[in-house]
Amino acid sequence: MAAKIKKGDKVVVLTGRDKGRSGQVIQVLPTEGRAVVEGVNLVKRHQRQTRTQEAGIVTKPAALDLSNIAIADPKDGKPTRVGFKTLDDGRKVRIAKRSGEQIDG
Structure with missing residues (x-):
C-alpha cells in the first residue's frame, strides 16, 4: 500500500497532550506505525556525555x-x-479528501 503520511508532510495532531498543534514530519517508522513530528510530543531525556x-x-x-x-x-x-x-500521465498522487486538492508534486 502507498504511504499516506510521508517525511516532510505538514500534519495536525488529533488527540493527546498536543491536540490541535501542527508540525512537519521528521521521520516515519512504518513497521511501528509511528511518526516523529517537529516540535510536537516533546520529552526530556538524560544525555550521557x-x-x-x-x-x-x-x-x-x-x-x-x-x-x-x-x-x-x-x-x-x-x-x-x-x-x-x-x-x-500515469502518476499516482495523494489528494486531500476535504478539498480535493493535490498534496504532493
Missing part, C-alpha cells in the same frame, strides 16, 4: 502513533483524510 555532545537533559520530539495525526489540508490547514488519484 559523548565526544560531540555535552551531558545534560535534552528535549527532543518522541514518536506519535499514525492514528493520532492527520495531514493538514493544503487549502486551509485543517486535518483531512488522504485519497489517491491516478493522473493522465
